[in-house]
Amino acid sequence: MKKWAISFLIAALAALLLYIPVNDLHIEYNNQLYEEQRADASEHLNMIRDDIQARLDSSLFYADFFEMIVSQDPDISESELREYGAFIVGRNPLVDSISLAKDGIIHFVYPLEGNEESLGYNLLEDPDRKLYLEEAIDKRKAVAQGPVKTIQGGRKIFNRKPVFIEKISTEEVWGFANVIIDFDNLVEASLLPNQSHAFDYAIKVESKWVESTSWGDESVFEEDAVTASILLPENEWTIALIPSNGWNRTHTIHSVETIVFYFFILIIFILVMFFVLQYLKKRELSRTDALTRLLNKKTFEVSVKRVLKRSSRNNGLLLIDFNDFKRINDTHGHLVGDQVLTITAERLMHCLKKGDLIGRIGGDEMMILVKDIDAATLESIKERVIRHIEKPIVLNKHMINPSISVGQTLVSQWLPFDHLYDIVDKKMYRDKTVKKSRKAQLSISFDLPDLES
Incomplete structure (x- = not known):
């Protein structure tokens, strides 16, 4: 019995001495795979972020364009505005509509079809928009809001740029130039084509005026996700990404490599125990x-x-x-x-x-x-x-x-x-x-x- 106990202890020690360095290499290898996976995910996320950023910049810019037109010619005709609107909406599929709100009241919208109810709407009387508008006037900059869930069920991004016109001795606020971006179309254009990479995405918008909003599965942010920032006028989004199957931080006990590794350790344990037992028996016989x-x-x-x-x-x-x-x-x-x-x-x-x-x-x-x-x-x-x-x-x-x-x-x-x-x-x-x-x-x-x- 004593020989068996000694053989078992020596075999266990040998297996442990083999297990520790090999397991360390295994862990280091897994960590390297994890870092490479994160690097690939980060590169993929940056590509998506850059694509979304470029699409947003090219779309939100039209608020500045209309602000410039109106500030130079406050009495511009509605027909000219429709021509500009038709050109922009036809050229950029992300632009849902364009509107002008003199004194905060929407008096022009393109396309009119489907947006008739917005005519005459006073933005300054809407508590969900008033803070954004006041911020835009105060900083004389465009302010983006969204994605906001609309009554129709879709999500929109609103970019509002204050329009200032010069009077004889002063400058006053004329109103606002508004560009509305279809967020769902933005996601479809930028995120959905990349779903083949088997990633889960989420976007979170933190705002100092209203409660934070999000798109996608919010649990992504709790899973050590790779994140990047998307900048909007006076606003910022955080986009997060994780692999759909999780990070390869550790291999499960059922992986082929792990099973082979532990089987190899078991073989070493059995062989060492056998040879030590034989040695002890021969040593005992010699004594x-x-x-x-x-x-x-x-x-x-x-x-x-x-x-x-x-x-x-x-x-x-x-x-x-x-x-x-x-x-x-x-x-x-x-x-x-x-x-x-x-x-x-x-x-x-x-x-x-x-x-x-x-x-x-x-x-x-x-x-x-x-x-x-x-x-x-x-x-x-x-x-x-x-x-x-x-x-x-x-x-x-x-x-x-x-x-x-x-x-x-x-x-x-x-x-x-x-x-x-x-x-x-x-x-x-x-x-x-x-x-x-x-x-x-x-x-x-x-x-x-x-x-x-």
Whole structure:
């Protein structure tokens, strides 16, 4: 389980280390696409803005034209005015109508058809227009208003230019020259041909006199839109644009590139986890005894040296050797002998602390290093080890009574491993001699009984 956890963590770290730079490049690439998209959208919007601006300028200018004519000849005939009006309306499809309002009251309009009701209309008495007219007179400039929704349902742009005439000793306001632009025709001429670019547009008009008006989807202004300004006489429009499908600021998790990217990360994660797991398994095999899963002699020796060099306390060393283990192999076979060693290793791991070291030194010899211990506790551990290992083992319907000899020593300072091994080895053989002598005196038979079922 520990190997799996380590493999998982290393694989996750490798995947993360790969994910971070690649994801940064991915984000940078997306940001670059986003900036390029905004640049293209801005260029497209500027083209539309320039087209609208040019169309408006060429249309709204006619208010200045009529102001000049009337100021030079206030008594110009209606027939001449109709000729001028017919020429302008026929030449410019955006111009809906032209009118003159002497003293603010409309007395001439072209074309008359469809605009009959406007004759005699007093602009100065209309609160929605009065402020614009007063502003125009005050600044002696044309003032645009709109787009304004008309009774007929369309949207119009009104450009009103005050007309001043000179008297003998003064200058007075004659009235107003008005040009009405069809806003819907303007949109149709400038915006609709560009709908193939899959953009959504909106226009907003802020006015200090009346509430702001807009055309199109007002939510466009809330979507980080590209904007540009359109200038009208004493007025300003803001035109905004966003792609119909939104900005390509980030790719969704369902995009092909993202799916491939995460699949690649997953493959790397699996491969790294597999190879790390294999490495840990091989490393464990190189450090442990293949049969008992205890530390092998070399690893145990290196570990003991490392512990003793770092430790400032007493440590206990025990050497375990089976008595008459050859008889077990000869009587029951080497496979049973191997099983006895495996069971013994499991018993040792259960009766010792997790931090204690257990190694198979060779054959039927096992060695234990118990950390931070005194002599009395070491003796107690020795007895516990003997008690656990010498419990009967039943294998293949045969009862086996293991017997071991143990040599132990208390290590208070660092000593070469061979020297320590020699000390516990001699004590172990003394213990083995004592047990053999005791058994001989008591005439205890070492024959292993069989338990037939």
